[in-house]
Amino acid sequence: MPLPGSLPLGGLGWAKQEHRxxxxxxxxxxxxxxxxxxxxxxxxxxxxxxxxxxxxxxxxxxxxxxxxxxxxxxxxxxxxxxxxxxxxxxxxxxxxxxxxxxxxxxxxxxxxxxxxxxxxxxxxxxxxxxxxxxxxxxxxxxxxxxxxxxxxxxxxxxxxxxxxxxxxxxxxxxxxxxxxxxxxxxxxxxxxxxxxxxxxxxxxxxxxxxxxxxxxxxxxxxxxxxxxxxxxxxxxxxxxxxxxxxxxxxxxxxxxxxxKNLRYGLHFMFSDNDIYRHNTFKNNGSGVAVMYTKHITMFNNLFIENWGSSVYGLLLKDISDSRIMNNRFVGNTTAVYMEGSDRIVVTGNNFIRNGWAIRVLANCNGNRFMKNNFMANSFDVTTNGSINLNHFADNYWDKYEGYDLNKDGIGDIPYHPVSLYAQVIEQIPQSVMLMRSFIVNLLDKVERSIPSVTPESVKDEKPRMKPNY
Amino acid sequence: MALIEISNLEKSFGKLAVLKRISCSFEQGCIVSILGPNASGKTTLIKSILGMVIPDSGEILFRGQPVINTFAYKKHIGYMPQTGCYPDNIKIGQLFNMMQDIRRPYPDLDTGLIKLFGLEAMYQKRMGVLSGGTRQKVSAALAFMFNPDVLILDEPTAGLDPVAAEQLKEKIREEKSRGKLILVTSHIMSEVDEIADTVLYLFEGQIKFYKPLSVLKAETGEEKLGKALTKILK
Amino acid sequence: MLKIAKYIILDIIRSKVLIAYTVLLSIICLSILMADADVTKGLVSITTVVMIIVPLVSIVYATTYYFNTYEFTELLVSQPVSRTDILAGKFIGIGTAILAAFVIGVGFPVVLFAFSVTGLMLMVTGSLLTLSFISLAFLASTVTRDKAKGIGLSLMIWFYCSIIFDGIVLLFLFSFSDYPLEKALIVLTALNPIDLARILILLQLDISALMGYTGALYQSFFGSGYGMVFSLLMQLIWIIVPLWLALRIFKRKDL
CATH class of the missing domain: 2.160.20.10 (Single-stranded right-handed beta-helix, Pectin lyase-like)
Incomplete structure (x- = not known):
């Protein structure tokens, strides 16, 4: 039985680590x-x-x-x-x-x-x-x-x-x-x-x-x-x-x-400077919702199987200056959804088997997505407009099919995480009926071998060849 | 009454008129050889009788009954195609069983040719591995198997070894003597000479002549059919 | 009819192509299911593969077989059997054989590793898809006279259903994106057997959560008893109508 008395040491410990x-x-x-x-x-x-x-x-x-x-x-x-x-x-x-x-x-x-x-x-x-x-x-x-x-x-x-x-x-x-x-x-x-x-x-x-x-x-x-x-x-x-x-x-x-909570596993409203870590959010109406808030630190959490129509693993709305680190997002409809959110650092997370790994609306600026792993998601990144003011680097994308001639572990051609089909769906939501059809598979293949067909959008200039650990 | 009666039969493939108002009749106990140059309408005529080609107009009567677009009369017909092609993985025995299944009920089976050609020993062989000659033997055996009143043989001896060809000709004569009607197409004049008693000559979709072989020879004064034909067609 | 079918089955089950097809399907399914611990994802991958391979093999193999046994069909026509019986017998024979290949090739791994409603749905829709493409193969075979043209036409039909149709749908959506298209989409879906099969399976897989409003609409339609009946009926129509057309042509056809 962990006594509440053990808190000071633990708290001090990680605070020091964080500092380093x-x-x-x-x-x-x-x-x-x-x-x-x-x-x-x-x-x-x-x-x-x-x-x-x-x-x-x-x-x-x-x-x-x-x-x-x-x-x-x-x-x-x-x-x-x-x-x-x-x-x-x-x-x-x-x-x-x-x-x-x-x-x-x-x-x-x-x-x-x-x-x-x-x-x-x-x-x-x-x-x-x-x-x-x-x-x-x-x-x-x-x-x-x-x-x-x-x-x-x-x-x-x-x-x-x-x-x-x-x-x-x-x-x-x-x-x-x-x-x-x-x-x-x-x-x-x-x-x-x-x-x-x-x-x-x-x-x-x-x-x-x-x-x-x-x-x-x-x-x-x-x-x-x-x-x-x-x-x-x-x-x-x-x-x-x-x-x-x-x-x-x-x-x-x-x-x-x-x-199995009906709305959110964890919900922040106007609550600044909080930390949540090592929690599991499973099969909720949405995993975590952070709204109208600043300075939230989220790390080492597991967001799993928050699945359904308009269900999110992590829903961010009007939040800023926060950090999302080393979390695992597995099997969520949308792993991370960002709306009106600025200067959030998203690093070291694993996105596995989600419908959409990250959905960033165009009113988000200055967010940095680094050293994350994207594996077996239907769509890696989608947006409703241009998210060029956000930064992607050093991520591993399993859909990346570039090469690494100088063997430094970094792909030589950039990766466009917003796929052509994702953009099509954005324009015409009905075209989702063609999901997993041959033509869409073909589109993806063409896009991967000739990345220049993707309209200019965000790109990861330094895609990793192997997952980040 | 004629066994098969054809009147004003017309057939064209697209613009090409293949049969132009053909009328003729075939009696029992005859071997009629249908001759003519390539594309003269021989095959079309045969296929019309078999119901494989559906004529544009005209009538075909079998024992007085119109047969176009019907199929019951076919149980009285045995057909040996020019090249017998069968599903590759079917065995000879299975093929015979199948035909018997399809034509049930049938009168006594005539297995004479099967024995003659020694096909029984090959019942377990698949059609795909057979030589062209053996396949012809199978086709012939099938055509005669059900004791039909009419036999339609398309180039029957082509591809057969000489012995089998002789055996088949013998069989044809035998069936004739049993009162059957046999329609044969052939390119080998000597063969026609040997077995046919009547010649139907088609040219550009019309019957050039349809005469007993003996009359033909008498008219031209030639002994050989080939020479008689050359003379007549000059 | 059944007699003819019986001997065609006897013929086809020994064909190397069909055996290869069965083995190929089971290797694909087994490798997908064994490589991925997540059964649902495995089924999604299998669906993707099945939706490409099954129609292609079904239509091309049926057409090829039709023409390879063309002379045999001639011989059958010379026999006292109606043409309806001949074509129906051929369809039953070829259909049963290819269907058996599919059921064994996909069914065995699915039952072993992914036995579920979704797996069952995959089997049912895959089977109906197989039959509808054989039916289309018969249509392609009867409207053409020679093998090359027949296979060419079959490939075109497959290509059309797999790619071009969806391309047209996409174009249609682009041009009329200002209008409410969901209902029209359901109709469009029914016009392509592959789309119909794919969407039925994907809805079972709960992909509908990803499909937003369109998905919800599809789910409410195809997920309902009425919609299920409708879609199964549409798949049956895709089997019956081409076959019926093929029969009409075959009855008047000169061999």
Missing amino acids: HKNQDNEHKPTPSPLERVGERLRQSAETTPSPKERAGERLMKKLPILLLCMLFTKEPFAKTWVVAPNTALSNLRQAVKLAHNGDSILVKKGTYSSVNTIIDKSLVITGENFPVLDARFADEAVTILANQVTFRGFIVKNSKTGSMRDYAAIRLFNVRHVTISHNRLVNNFFGIYLANSKNCTVTNNDIIGTNNRQNSGNGIHLWQCDSILIRDNRVSEHRDGIYFEFARHSLIEHNYSE
Whole structure:
């Protein structure tokens, strides 16, 4: 079980690596990477949000003088643990919270508890033993956390109310700092974990399954007006958006698995300076959508089988100064779709068996596509106009049929990634009926052996002969 | 009543008139040799009788019945084409079986030629590997197999070895004696001389003459058909 | 009719060309399916190959065979069999043999490695495509008199269906791109057996996601029960109509 306490080291580690990388690769980065900033913030947050076990002690050390002072005047022991179990004097969480004081722990034994909007307004460590069930019975939210430094872990939370007036969630965090939500299972809720106006919180190892209901689905993990949040090792499926960010900044999303969500696996709106990495987005309405946002770093993610009419692996709309690195896009209808997006660096990605690997609309400028591998895609690059202001270099294209006389690994003639047929389809979408017909195959063959027939468009001046690794 | 009666038969291929209002009739127990230079309409006449060429106008009666665009009368006809071409991978035995399948029900089979030519031993051979001569033997055997009332033989001895040719001629005479009508085309005058009793001479799509061989010889005073023809056509 | 067919089948199944065709198909299919772990992609590749090779071999082989056995047909005409029976028998014979080659050559690998609805669709449409091109071969054979012309015409038909038709469609789309053409496209598709077969298979392969609005329209049409019936019917028409025309010609033809 990875403890949240292991974060600082990890965070520091990659931040340093990034730094090194950045120095080598400086000319490609017109803007400073958000990585250090996010790293810095997360490090700070991590320093102040250690593991629950450590935390009590640490806080004790900090507040030792005050506590000692208190002890002189009260008979209270240090932190107390309250045990909640069915058919005992303390048979629900609400009672326990009422009795407890800041810094106490509550242990909830296995059982099923009704939990209609239980409010946690004290700094408590609340742990479920063998996954007790908190059932909101479709009446309201299940748990609302209004205090800082709460740890909430080990519960099954289910059946939050649905509705169009309010975003009812299984677990809501409002205006809090240093709250950790981990190891919970959320089932059949409208929204899963809802963080509003919060900072330095951690959401890890939760398993969140929605209703798969098109009319009544909220988001799995929803952030609004947040800062420095860590979202790690969660599984989210069958919600509207798996993970949703609105005005959420300086946050890190890693090692999550987002599958079968109705709209997007991960969705950014107006959320700058975030990082997501090592996540898997499979078979969602679209894998990831990044909209109206800047400075997003996306690397080592897997976008797989996001397939269907107008379904995308990664949808970029009005975003700028971001980086897409070392991701794998496999079997998506459109792997990367860019609209109104500027100065994005796309490098080291693998595009395999997608319908369209990259679709760049003509209102995108200054994007750089380098050192990517394009394999077995129906179309490598398409556009609705001219994308000459974008730069392609050092990519491997499996459709490239040029030669390399000087054996430097770089093809001697440039590659035109926008194929003739792709341009024809762009002009006349109906001509897609000729896909995989002999005439189109012939067209492709002719084009590959005589590249000059392709109308002047973007080209990769240095196509690789072998895939980049 | 004549076995086959042809009246005002006309056929042209495009602008080329091949048969020009031909009328004639063929009786039972005759061997009629159809002669004429190349492109005189011999083959077209034969093919018309066989239903392979469909005439433009005129009539062909078989035992008084019009036959154009019908096929039932063909069970009374045995046809030996000039060059027998058969599917390459079919065996001789299979070919015979097939023809029997197609012509069922048929009267007693006449397997005389099969035995005479020794074809039984080759039943397992594929048509593709046979020599031209053997294929002719197969064609001949097929034509005679079903005891037809009419035999139409197109250059029957061409390509046959002398012995087989003799055997075939003997067979033709034998069938004649059994009251059959035999129509033969041939380029070999001596052969015609030997077997035919009537000569039908076609020239440019018209019947130049149609006379018994004996009358022809008597009229010209020649012993040999070849010389008689030369004399008459001068 | 069936008697004639039977002996034609007996003849053809021993022909080296047909055996070579069967082997070629299975080698192509097996190598594609074994080289690629992704069955769907394998089927797409097979479809591409099948849509070129199957019509070509079917039409050329049927025409060649028709003319190679021309004298034999003459002999058959001299027999007490109707011309309808002769031509129908030939069609059944040649059709069965080439179809068997296709079913074995493609079916065996597909069943082994890619048994699915799509695989089945590939088999069904491929079979119908085979038959329609044999039917077209008969038409080409009966309208011409000699082998060279017949094969030439067959190749032209194949070339037309494979390339020229699609070229014309492309031209048509270019010229009338301002109009809503989707419905017209469905009709156009039906006018070419290869396009019909290809689109039916591609729709099964869920390529429709790539086809946008046109694909959605195709999917809703050809994917529906009504559309399925329509397309199968169209494929049958592509078998029956050329054969019927060939029969009309053959009945009046001088051999």
